[in-house]
Amino acid sequence: MRKIGITTTVPVEILLAANCKVIDLNNVFISGDSYSEDIERAERDGFPKSSCAWIKGIYGACLRCGISEIVGVQEGDCSNTGALLEVLKTRGIKVYHFSYPASHNVSDITIEMNKFMKAFNVSLEQTEAVRTSLSTIRKYAKAIDELTYIDNKATGFENHISQVTLSDFDGNPQKCGQLLEAKISEISKRQPRKQLLRLGYIGVPPMICDVFEYAERFNACFVYNEVQREFSFPRAAQAKDIYEQYYDYTYPYDLNFRLLEIKKQIRQRRLDGIIHYTQSFCHRAIQDIVIKQELDIPVFTIEGDKSNCLDSRTKLRLEAFLDMLVDLRGLKQ
Template identity: 60%
Template sequence: MKNIGITTTVPIEVLIAAGYEVKDLNNIFITDENYCKYIDDAEKDGFPRSSCAFKKGVYGVAVKAGFKEIIGVTEGDCSNTKALEEVLRMKGVRVYPFAYPQSHRLEDVKISLDKFMNIFKVSFEQVERIRIRLVKIRKLIKELDELTYIENKATAVENHIYQVSASDFNGNYKEFENDLINKIEEIKKRNPVEKKLRLGYIGTPPMTLDLYEYVEKFDARFVYNEIQREFAFPRAINCNSIYEQYYDYTYPYDVKFRLEEIDRQIHERKIDALIHYTQAFCYRQIEHIVIKNSISVPILNIEGDKLNALDERTKLRIEAFLDMVIDLKEIE
C-alpha cells in the first residue's frame, strides 16, 4: 500500500478509497522522542527560527521519512503551509491540492471535494462506503469522549490522544478501531474522578502534552479538547454525505463558526474556564482577541514554541489562573 502524508486533517475517506495508507506528519513529529531533530533539520535547510515549530517538524518528517506524496491544503490552513509545500516540491515531493473554501457554502465544499475525488480517480459512491465505515469508529471516539465529560472516567490525555489520532487513524483504521475498543472497555471499569473545576482546552493541539498532567495536580481536569474533537468529526454521525461532514468541520473556517460550537460545549459540559493554547508565530494568536471577547467563562492564553514541556513561567500562570477560577466559583 502506498503512503501519503497529510499536514492537517483532510478528507481521509478519499485517500483510503484510492488505496493509500495515510500518515499525519504532525503526529509522527510530536510523538517522536527525538522530535527536535526534525526542527533542526528544517533550520539547517533554511527555515527561519521565527517560524512555526510544527511547520518545521512536518518538513523534517516529510524529508527524513522519505514521503513522496503529500496533501497540500491551499485554503483553510496556515498561510505558512503554502511556502512549506513549495519547498517540498523543490525536494521532489508531489503535492496534491485541497481547499476548504472560505465562503463556507455547502455548494463550494461540494465543488472542492469533487475536485479532490477527481484527482485520485475515485467516485462519490466509493468515498461514501469508506465514510460510512469510518463513522463506526467515530462513534467509538464519541463514546470515549462521553467517558471523559459525562462518566469522568477517561483522562484528558486519553481524550486528546484518541481524538487527535483520528486525523489518520494511525495509518490503519482497522487496527485503530481494535485498540479503541479495548481502551474503552478498560476505561469503563474505572471509578469516576471528580474535580472541582471542569476545564476546556481550545486551540491547536499542544506541543506540551504535560499540560494535562500538570493541571490534574490541582483540583481541576479537562473535559473538552476542542480541535482534537473536531479532528474526530463527532457530528459526522448525523451527516448524510461527505459534503455535509466537511462543511460541518469547524477548524478551517472563520472563528465565529468555531465559537458557536465552543459555546455549545461550554454549556453542555458545564465548563468553568478555558485554556487557549496558541503556537508561537501562528496567525491564530491574533484570533485570541476575538475569542476572549466572545467567551462567557474565564480564559487563559498560553503559548508554545519548540519545547514539548511546560516552562516554569507558564506553570505559574496556570496555577494562578486556576486559583482565581476556584475563588470565583466559591463566591458564586
C-alpha cells in the same frame, strides 16, 4: 500500499478509497523521539527561527519518513503551508492541494471535494462506502469523549489522543478501531474522577502535552478538547453525505462558526474555564482577542514555541489561573 502524508485533517475517506496509507505528519512529528531533530533539520535547511515549529516539524518528519507524496491544505489552515509545499517540491515530493473554501457554503465545498476525488481517481460511491465503514471508529472516539465529560473516567490526555488520532487513523483504521475499543473497556472499569474544576482546551493541539497532566495536580480536569474533537468528526453520523460532513467541520472556517460550537460545549460540559493554546508566529494567535471578548468564562492563554513541555513561568501562571477559578466559583479544595 501507497503512502501519502498530510499536513492537517483532509477528507481521509477519499485517500482510503484510493487505497492509500495516510500519515498525518503532525502526529509523526510530535509523538516521535526525533521531535527536536525534525525542527533542527528544517532550520539547517534554511527555515527561519521565527517560523512556526509545527511547520518545521512537518518538514523534518516528511523527509525523515521518506514521504514521496503529500496533501497540503492552503486555505483553511496554516498560512505558511503554501511556502512549505513549495520547498517540499524542490525535494522531489509530489504535492496535492486541498482547500476549505472561505465562503463556507456547500456548493463550493462540493467543488473542492470533487476535484480531490478526481485527483485520486475515486468515485463518490467509493468515498461514501469508506465513510460508512469509518462510522464505528468515530463512535468509539465519541464514547471516550462521553467517558470524559459525562462519566468523569477518561483523562483529558486520553481524550486528546483518542480524537487526534482519527486525522489519519494511525495509518490503519482496523487496528485503530481495535485499540479504541480496548481503551473504552479499560476506562469503563474505573471509578469516576473527583476533580473540582472542569476545563476546556481550545486551539490547535498542543506541542506541550504535559499541560493535561499538570492541571490535574491542582484538582482540575480537561473535559473538552475543541480541535481534537473536530478531527474526530463527532457529528458525522448526522451528515447526509461527505460534503455536508466537511461543511460542518468547524476548524478551517471563520472564527464565528467555531465559537458557536465552543459556546455550546461550554454549556453542555459545564466548564469553569478555558485554556487557549496558541503557537508562536501563527496568525491564529490574533484570534485570542476575539475569543476573550466572546466567551463568558475565564480564558487563560498559553503560547507555545519549540518546547514540548511547560516552562516554569507558564506553570506558575497556570496554577494562579486555577486558584482564581476555585475562588471565582466558590469551590473548596
